[in-house]
Amino acid sequence: PSSPTVTTSSKRPPKNIEIFKTKPNELLRLYVEDGHLRSPVAALFDKKSNPLGKAKKLWKAALRPNSLLDIMVVSYDSEGIKSTYNLTNTKAMMSTLDKVREENVTDQESKTYYSIIRTGQLIPFDSAIFLSTDDLPDDIEHQLQASIFLLKKRIRVCIHALF
Secondary structure: OOOOOOOOOOOOOOOOOOOOOHHHHHHHHHHHOOOOOOOOEEEEEEEEEEHHHHHHHHHHHHOOOOOOOEEEEEEEEOEEEEEEEEEHHHHHHHHHHHOOOOOOOOOOOHHHHHHHHHHHHHHOOEEEEEEOOOOOOOOOOHHHHHHHHHHHHEEEEEEOOOO
C-alpha cells in the first residue's frame, strides 16, 4: 500500500517588495509640505558647529525657492533656547538660517529634551518639530516630560541625525 502524498503549492505569485530611495532633502520637503500638519511647524537647530552646518545645507537643499512656508526656526545650545523666528516664506527661511551662529562648544549636557518641550509650547496641536542634531540627548530628566507633552499635543518629531 502506498501512502498518500501531500503537496503544498501556493497559487499566489511572490510579493514584490518595492524599495524607494529618497534623498534626505526630498524627504524633508515632503514632511514640511505635508498638508496634514498644522502650521506653523518648527525647525529646531542644535547650535553646535557640526550639526548646524549640516542642517543649513539640508534645509537649503530641501526648500523650494520663493514658496510660501509657515515655519518657526528655533535654535538651542547647552543653556537652552537661544532664538526663535516666525517665517512665512522660503526666502526668509534661507536668510534666517545664515543668521543662526554656532555656539562655543562646552562640556555641559545638551538641552535637547528641554528645547523640544519649549518649542512644542510655541506651536499648535497636530504640528511637527524637525530636530537637527548630531548628539543623543543627555538631559534625561526632561525625557519623560517631553514624551508626555508631545503625545498630549499630538506633535510629531522628525529627527535629522547628522552624525
